[in-house]
Amino acid sequence: MPTHRPSQEKLTLISANVRGLQTNIGDLAHSFIIPHNPDIIAPVETFLNPTIPANFGHIQGYSRWLRRDRAHGTFGGIAVCFREGLAVEALELEMDRHFEMMFFRLWTSRHETILLCVCYRPQWQGNDTIHFLHTNIDTLLLQHNCNHLIVVGDMNQHLVARQFENLLTELANYTALTTM
Template identity: 75%
Template structure:
């Protein structure tokens, strides 16, 4: 997905450890999305899987959710959506399937690019996500011509907002 307008002078984000997006979508929308209208809404521990429709939880004024669901079971998972009109491109990054990472490229008004990584790091993954970053970060920045990096997502064991 690429939209056509670069972001304003600042990027606003909301990061949420949803602990079940299906049960907590209302609170996310009414307590955070509507009053703050962030550019990016990123959630982890969505507990979504491929049986949940792709249009679930659409927020007016935002793209549909970009999701990284688990094929088996209802745990973990990432979902992110963007304010309509934001210049963003979802990136297909080659990585082990068990890593809970999603990457996007965003454009600023100054035509700079930002590599945005949404991450969830459950304790059972050990140092795998850190090793992936250490090994691949410079390559990802160069490959996608990004001048800046933003990584968001809760630390292991955090409780959301």
């Protein structure tokens, strides 16, 4: 368990498809982060790549951006940052490199744990990401001793409606499932 303080009773989270974090970080900060003061910020389609410094866009009072830049080509990518002091652990999972997903474990003040998945499923990807979640969520929850699940991001679910509905049915027993 990390040495940070546990998360409070209520977590607030902002997830947004920003279509370019470098060009839209000002709007994200002024329209959403400053007025709402969230615990977790999870933009997708960041368009970041390894040439962008790790300290890019640091927001005072938050961790540095934890990123998963697109492996090949442009566009895509996800980033996450957390309010300083939030009890969170980044989880390193084995998955295909083309999956734009990141997983975290968070601790609540009641000593419960939350598995947070931030993902972007590009329109061209088919149902691989949904299949990965469908196949692995139970194992991940057990392996990391998590009581609750939050999934955020842009799944482009309208393009894989049947597979997405099957995933929702499978996950109906978990505390929270949120999609954009």
